[in-house]
Amino acid sequence: MQRGWAAASAAGVALALLLAACGGGSTYSNGAGTKPAASTVFTYDTYTQVMVDGWDPATEYSNGIIAMSNMYETLTRYNPVTHTVDPLLATSWSHSPDGLTWTFRLRPGVHFHTGRLMTAQAAKAAILRTKKLNGGAAYIWGAVKSIDTPSQSTMVFHLSYPSPLALQASADYSAYIYDTQAAGSGSLAKWLNAPHDAGTGPYTLQSWNNGKEFEVILKASSTYWGGWKGPHYKKVVFRVVPQDTTAAQLLRAGQVSFVEQMSPTQWKSLQGASGIKLVSSPSWQNLLAQLNAPALSQPIRQAISYATNYPGIVAALSGAAVQSSGIVPAGLFGHFTNLPNYTYDPAKAGRLLNSAGYGPGKKKLNLSLTYTAGDSNEQVVATLLKSSLAKLNVNLTVQPLAWPTQWGKGKSSSPSARQDVFMEYWWPDYADPYSWFVNLLLSEKQPFFNLSYYSNPALDKQINRVESLVATNPSAGSALYRTMQVEVLKQAPIVFLYNTNYQYAMTNTFSGFQVNPAYPNVIFVYNLKP
Amino acid sequence: MLVFVARRIALAIVVVVGVIVVTFVVAHVVPGDPAATWAGPHASAAAIARARTFLGLDRPLAVQLISYLGGIASGNWGTSIHTHLSVLSDLMTAAPASLELVITALALAIVVGIPIGLVSARRPGHAIDHLVRAGSILGISMPIFWMALILQLVFSQHLKLLPAAGEYSPGLLFTHPLVKRTGFPVIDSLLGGNLPMLGSTLTHLILPAIVVAAYPAGLIARMVRAQVLDVIGDTHILNARALGFGERQILARFAMKLAWTPVAAAIALVFGYSLVNTFLVESIFDWPGLGSYAAASISTLDTPAILGVTLFVAVAYVVANLVVDVVQAVIDPRIRLR
């Protein structure tokens, strides 16, 4: 009987191994692998669900742009090398001397995936709909008063105040041009969320498996205006792999082409691995701790700023972080290195706390911090902050929450339900410092992203006029940005924890990869050569 | 016989209703705001209020419970807040993957556990017995999330023998696409004659199944050993020995037969236990089953989904116990006469 069992089990195992040899090939051994048709499929490995904000290009404001930027296009696209915008759906543009009238010439012969021709009227309809829905980063069109379409390929924008429209049209959110007639007489929002895509981009939606590992699959759009001459990827797969150890293994096995994020030591460990290329690059993304200004007085906020171990954070994140200088990251207009930044000075922090009645030897201060669950860098920083504050008789309770819950709590209408410290990343909607000020520091009646609940009327006035100033007098605009940053640093409603360094890992089976900080984590797969 | 089955079914239904009530009560201690999650990150206060009405969260708790009970009976298990799909359909999508894993693991556990238990029972007190006892205790003491990580590290990364994650190789999606019939990748590839896919699904099953099988294998080995040793001194065994039956035959034909009853009960027990254990390993192996769904529901405070998963697994467990009880009653008349 035992022999029988053993024989049966042995036979079963042998059969399984035999079948394994037939199928799957050596895809999990190191090396090039024997995946059929591998060179036409680009697999983007991300750690969190891609389409969490719906399928409407007008209101998307989250992770979905990594997929959308391959299905949809904007009028212009930011070029990180030349620091200006390149033509995309618009071939040329000009503006009147007072900056109030902008004329764009559109590219002819561009078709939406629905088959319709992209005309100035269609583009106008898209922009006006985006503006009306007022979701995502729709504020980028805030200056637009009206749009004329004197010809099929000409758009004339009339602005109510000067604004760098060509730059704003290159934004990573709310700047897509899409077919507003795609659903015919039905509801466009419903049609888009079915899901369908109504873009002009090189790829179009093949399938969406909500909540599954192979979440989004795109296929090449045969009618793309750029054509398909030369080597191009024909399919793009977005694969959700929450564990970055698994992601690294998949990369080594050649089963994914690109991994969006992994822990710094994981990334470093891939150095020298065959078939893998590592890219490290500065980004325009910074990690901020927004301090609850109404709840915490200025000395306390400044104390927290001095209690943050900036060099420690940089060391602990092994290359994923760079110390910040002010609000605006390096590489962007408005960045300055000679600002009155805070340094790690526990003694000074202690004195400031004492002046408020807290700190070493005085009353214990209890603070609450929320960060996004699953983000290991945020977790490390929160733990380090807790540790530094504990030495100063401040008890920081750290709570990881899923992003929607964290944000919901921060936006809570009852102030007592809110946190004392809100940790989040920020990056600009277009290549300009304005995004930080208008979203994080402008007074809000109902909290949205200004989660320091900060209100400074003088600063508000400056924020409201800086964009027009930049459009007409760039150097004055730059000086104003400097002044604003000095004030913000002094008032300390936000602690600037660090600037992110992208650490990407990818296979070396393609060329043409370029990091574009204006489109965080986006790969324009069409531009890659397999 | 019929009376016995009817009674057991009635009892099971009572238990299931109790399960629903308990789960409902548990889930409504939720501190977060599901309406806010439903309405999405950009919702205004008005939109959240509309969502609350839409989700029925503004009614009194007792009313919600009754309507929920009625809904369950009629197949409406609510709508998941994070996927916006019907919870039941979400569960139907996710369940096959977990069930495939659990069934494979249990099969593995039985194939390994029973012979080992028999071997151990054959020579009680000897070295091999102690080894098997220690080994099976090790099996039931194993933190399976840790075992999953270690096995993944050793077999996938270092030895490169087995795949790291997923249900099958992604490249095969395009060259040998899987036609979904039952939702079980192994069965579907068999039905479709898709041999490469079949091989891939089987190899991807190996590591997760071994991990989930550790506890049941240990448990079954111990049970078999205990039960066999329990009956080995009985008169009818002595009789069989006197009649000249060989030791192996005695174990197989006589001892094992009697041991089946509690072992079968144990299998029902570990079915439920293992189904929940898969929750711990699914994220590690990127297995798209109930565990991944539960994890997503927990992190988004998706009450209907959490309720749904808990209910689903509990009901599966009750059904498994019911089936085993009835089968045992068929095999062993003593049980239904009790």
Next chain:
Amino acid sequence: MIESPTIAPPQAAVPRGRALRQGLAANPLLTVGAAIVLLIVVVAIFAPLIAPFPGDAGTATNPFEVLKAPSAAHWFGTDQVGRDIFSRVLFGARVSPVIAIIVLVIACLVGVPLGVAAGFLGGWVDELIMRVTDVFLAFPPLLLALALAAVLPASLTSVTIAIAAVWWPWYVRLIRGQAASVAGRPYVEACRALGISRLRIIFRHILPNSITPVLVQVSLDVGGVILTASALSFLGLGAQDPVPDWGLMVSEGQRYFTPDWWLVTFPGLVILMTAFAFNLLGDGLRDLLDPKRSFLL
């Protein structure tokens, strides 16, 4: 976890002196288990003295020593914020076993009275209690604990409550069997006829008989509770940083697992060792105390 559906070992005298020593010698697994459990208890008590970096079990961090491999300075290496893992593992011995003790005490405090009531009083009391118990037993333990812990704020307290809420039914069943078998005996009827109160019967006859099976069950359960608690902490529902809970340490270490294998390996190994030791102990105790188990040898 009760392994066979019905357990009601007849009363047995706890062996003393020579009989105990003989029992131990004959059961090497019990001895090993007891020794490891003793080691864990010693470590838990003396952790602040043994640990090289006791502050690391609290809020101390060392950002310039993150993710260092095991070395002479840090036997188990350092974690993602530079804390000494060996020290944290030692302090962890104060976390999981304590949860297990609290859970099982609660389970007994709730389960034993209910079991006595059900078994001794019989009738509708018995039916009611057993139906409710059945409902709770219909959930695989981790599942209900998971659902509970998911809706309570994540903390050690929540995990303890969640697991206790799931574990008490087993004790009801256990004691009910005892109580019912005693309640049916003729001498109990005689006592009642003589006017002796039910309470006295419970305290003089039922409870003393129950000590042994409860003791055995508790020692068998400690391992299971520790595994369940570490699983819940692994899922993020239990202890929060910086509590040196072993399951939490495995969970946090996951992201760094390759190449920094030490964050996950050592805490997980210790969970395994602890559960293993308690299971060995429980097994051995059952063998020792239950004469029906003639295969002690």
